[in-house]
Amino acid sequence: MTDFSVENVIIGAGVVGLALGYHLSEKNKEILILEKENDFGKITSSRNSGVIHAGLYYPKNSLKRKLCVLGNKLVYEYCKKNHIPHINTKKLIVASSNDQIEIIENLKKQAEINEVEGVKNISQNEVKKIEPLIYCEEALLVPSSGIVDPIVYMRSLVGKIENTGNMIAYKSNIKKINYDGNNFNLLIQNTDNKEETIIKCKTLINSAGLFASDIANKIEELKKEFIPKTFFGKGNYFNINKDLGIRHLIYPVPNEFSLGLHLTPELDNSVKFGPDFEWVDNSNDYTVNINKKEIFINEIKKYLPDLDTSSLSPSYAGIRPIIEKNDQSKRDFNIQTVDIHSIPHLVNLFGIDSPGLTSSLALAKHIESLLS
Secondary structure (H helix, E strand, C coil): CEEEEEEEEEECCCHHHHHHHHHHHHCCCCEEEECCCCCCCCCHHHCCCCEECCCCCCCCCCHHHHHHHHHHHHHHHHHHHHCCCEECCCEEEEECCHHHHHHHHHHHHHHHHCCCCCCEEEEHHHHHHHCCCCCCCEEEEECCCEEECHHHHHHHHHHHHHHCCCEEECCEEEEEEEECCCCEEEEEEECCCCCEEEEEEEEEEECCHHHHHHHHCCECCCCHHHCCCCEEEEEEEEEECCCCCCCCEEEECCCCCCCCCEEEECCCCCEEEECCCEEECCCCCCCCCHHHHHHHHHHHCCCCCCCCHHHCEEEEEEEEEECCCCCHHHCCCEEECHHHHCCCCEEEEECCCCCHHHHHHHHHHHHHHHHC
């Protein structure tokens, strides 16, 4: 067994952990990122829509609203500066029936409250001019939405972390964590050779995504009352591997579980649809159920009535961590510091689901300010 000391440890090399690592590295902080998988971003961060969200859906005083609106600007700036593939596609939120127009109006009001700029109503005819294949009674145009390649974005963050001399340790399974009053002591086991290492650090940031609650339960001094149960929300995607000529993100009105089964144009102009939503117990089940195809077709045809169903194929699935199972309006990023759990220099991040990708750089700034 070997010992290793470092100033800051981040658990999880998903997009948020990497954004944190990048931001702290830029501040000349010594960091080590621990990741159980054999590479970065292999779980939730690479199994999402790759959308740069605007921030209009979330309650005004929520962290999701604050960090998504700021994160939107920061991600675009980072992508432009570092040549990350991305497109400011804009988004259409479509009312496919007259009774959904009121929902559209409420979303526009929420966008104004949330200080999301430029959101406007457009008519059925205006939609037809910019997206001839899309059917709706009315729509909202959201100009700040877009798409990004999450893998290239994360790879860039990895490169910047490593260029400062900081490291990411893959295949690192955390067995136990304790706090001795000054430092955290982490017992780490290599998933290949089972070699064990004790890592000591002053600051510990738990950014383990789906497994943040599991990691928190390994901190012996952390009271269980501060550890929420993480539920798993699975979303399936189908795609059409050809160019339909659609260039905007197309979203239906949101439902009680998610933002709806939407259309995302890819960087190569093919399109994908999803995610749908289902609760699952198995956090490792990424199979796409082909029997869901008819459900997808029925939903997609509400806004894309001439869909060629023969070309629709199962693509991939993702799972997101959710800590509020019953009331979607109460779902927010849960960031716990010493003010909550009384352990200095410990930050636990729970329920970091969508818009985690968009919020990643803003989350990093926010967490640094909390540690300061």
